[in-house]
Each structure stands twice: as structure tokens, then as C-alpha cells.
Amino acid sequence: MTEDPYSPALLPTGFVDLLPPEARTEAEGVAALVRVFASYGYDHVRPPLMEFEETLLSGSGLSLADQSFRVMDPETRRMMVLRPDITPQIARMAATRLQRLPRPLRLSYAGSCVVVLPSAADESGRQIMQAGIELIGPDSPQADAEVICVAAEALQQLDIPGVSFDLTMPSLIPALLEEAAVPEAERPALMRALDRKDAAAVSALGGRLSEILTALLQAAGPADRVLPLLARVSLPARARAALQRLTEVVAAIKAQSPDLRLTIDPVEFRGWKYHTGVCVTVFAQGCSEELGRGGRYLCNDDEPACGLTFRPDVLFRLVPNMPVMQRVYVAPGASTDVADALRGRGVAAINSLCAPAEGEAVYYAEARRLGCSHILLDASCIELV
Numbered sequence: 001m002t003e004d005p006y007s008p009a010l011l012p013t014g015f016v017d018l019l020p021p022e023a024r025t026e027a028e029g030v031a032a033l034v035r036v037f038a039s040y041g042y043d044h045v046r047p048p049l050m051e052f053e054e055t056l057l058s059g060s061g062l063s064l065a066d067q068s069f070r071v072m073d074p075e076t077r078r079m080m081v082l083r084p085d086i087t088p089q090i091a092r093m094a095a096t097r098l099q100r101l102p103r104p105l106r107l108s109y110a111g112s113c114v115v116v117l118p119s120a121a122d123e124s125g126r127q128i129m130q131a132g133i134e135l136i137g138p139d140s141p142q143a144d145a146e147v148i149c150v151a152a153e154a155l156q157q158l159d160i161p162g163v164s165f166d167l168t169m170p171s172l173i174p175a176l177l178e179e180a181a182v183p184e185a186e187r188p189a190l191m192r193a194l195d196r197k198d199a200a201a202v203s204a205l206g207g208r209l210s211e212i213l214t215a216l217l218q219a220a221g222p223a224d225r226v227l228p229l230l231a232r233v234s235l236p237a238r239a240r241a242a243l244q245r246l247t248e249v250v251a252a253i254k255a256q257s258p259d260l261r262l263t264i265d266p267v268e269f270r271g272w273k274y275h276t277g278v279c280v281t282v283f284a285q286g287c288s289e290e291l292g293r294g295g296r297y298l299c300n301d302d303e304p305a306c307g308l309t310f311r312p313d314v315l316f317r318l319v320p321n322m323p324v325m326q327r328v329y330v331a332p333g334a335s336t337d338v339a340d341a342l343r344g345r346g347v348a349a350i351n352s353l354c355a356p357a358e359g360e361a362v363y364y365a366e367a368r369r370l371g372c373s374h375i376l377l378d379a380s381c382i383e384l385v
């Protein structure tokens, strides 16, 4: 059956309604995440949904251009963009309004974003949800490790099983190609081959670097197994320094959270192109979508920062929905104190909109129709049988 193009339920491709109980599970889950972030000193901020094009798409936001919906402001006639990612907004805030706050500056955020073309694996469509933290100021392995460990703690509190953190170093390969003076024209094909993990193409296109690139390509897996392999690869100075940093970040994570499952993929690159250091992608067993992503970058081109953004729309598909709240029908004239006490205990106490003259039979019928288990008459709560 073809859909009625004028149906009021029809939404643009990639935009969906979230209904009960999923919408409540997501809202309460996001609130729980923000509480964990706050418990580590991350203060909540709320940047706007839209910004002027020149502001959002500058600095670390430059790489968002292809994924940004643009809208003209009817008032000023200036172009505005709907944010596809919140991190560059936090970077802007840190470099402007929050410039004078002491560093390290720890901020958290949660909100919706809109992307033009979601990845094929992304079930959420074009409106995606983000909730994350940014740690601005220090450029140290301890800071990189902190955001990963806080994220791990949040997932543990949400009871998400089988979580793993995949570490990557997107600056490693470009540094290597540059230090080996691989001609600019040859780099895109080589990068594509590495991205596709096509060992034959990497070896054919790699020239003098074939052996090193093949070794890096093959060295992917659990951090404990991969780090010793990587240490044996002979790398020029900048590529070696990038690898050294990755090694230090792993050590700092292990010092804080020894049981975290860490994998390494030295040639992988996912996500926005503003990252400058160690990056991370969060996975859970049995889920093909990414639960979150993070990494190191520069706030407005100069201040070091790192962060991690969860995707609550993906995350909360993995947890059982919140149990439905018990519902009590509050008849006209019933005790508001008792109703408030019920609400305080997590029960939904639903006020009657019937006129008092309609009588008890009507209230009982209404209570049943609304799925209530009890009715509050005066100060007594009576079970509906």
C-alpha cells in the first residue's frame, strides 16, 4: 500500500516520533547520564539548536559543513545552520563566554542534532540525540583517559553489558605519509585503501611504506596484544610520538579502570574530521551501531580539549524500557495531600476532569478507560477489580 502523501502522520524521511514508553526511557536515561557527568564535576550547558553559518562552521566546526541543514533567518536574511554535532558549540563557548573560567573546564551537554545524511547503519535517521562531556584546557594522557573512564562509569550505572572502547589515532597515518614524503597526489588512494582495510591495495600503493602500513593494518585488536606489536614497527619521529601518546593513554586508562575492554585500530578513522589526537568509539556486544564517539581536538584552533559524546537514541534501545508507572485516578474532591504523596512515591496520580455532579460510576468508568489500577475517593485509595 502506498502512503497517503497528505496523511497528518507522514513525516519527512529520517524524522520519527518517539512514543511511550521509549520516549520516557530516553528522557530518564539522559537525565541519569547527566547526573553521572555532574558527579565528576562536569557542569551542564545548553547551547542553541541553530547558529549563524559563519559561527558554527568555523574552527573545529569547519568539518561539519557537508552534514549541516541550512535555513535562512527570515528576520536578518542571514544563513543559519541546524547543529549536526554539539562539540564545536562547546568549543565556541569555551573560547568566548567561558574564556575566563579556570581550566581544566569540564562541561556536559545533551540535546538533539540534525544531520543531512545519516550513515547506513544509523537507525535513528536524520535527527540524532547527543549527550556528552568536554574537558577543556589540559593536553595530557590523563585528560584523554578521564573522559573515557567517566563514560565507562556512566555505562556501568546504566547496566549496559559488553561495552568496549576502540581507540584510534587519526593523525598517525597522515604524519607517516608526510614524513615519508609520499606525493600528495598518491595519498587519497592510499588512505582509501587503508580505510577499506584492503591489504592488497595497501601493499601495491604503499611503495617504501608498504611493510610498515601492512604491519599497522594487521595490528588491530585488544590493546594488550596490539601495543607490543606496534612497538616493534619502525616509525619516523612524528608517527612514533603519536603512537607513544596512544600507549600513554592506554596506561592512564588502565590505572583508573583496569577492567575496561580496550581495543586498538591504528589505521581506522571514523567521525568528524576535527580530531587531532587519540580518538575513541564506544561499542556494545550485539549492537552494530556506535554508542558514542570522542577524541582530542583544538577549541577554536588553539586550546587543547577532548571529549566524548554518547548517542542516547542508540544507547537506550539497548536497555529495557522503564517499567510503566502505576496510575491512580484522582476523583473530584479527593485529598490533594494523598495525591501528592502518591506522586512523591513515583505513582502517576491523574486528576479527574469530570464535573463533581457526574457521580462515582462515571469516575470508575473513566479510571478503567485510562488504565488506572486504583481510584482515589476522598482520602482512600481503592483498588479497581
Ligand SMILES: N[C@@H](Cc1c[nH]c[nH+]1)C(=O)O
Residues within 6 Å of the ligand: 085, 086, 087, 132, 133, 134, 271, 272, 293, 294, 295, 296, 297, 306, 307, 308, 309
Ligand atoms: N562530538 C563528537 C565526538 C567528540 C566529543 N568530543 C570530541 N569529539 C561526535 O559525535 O562524533
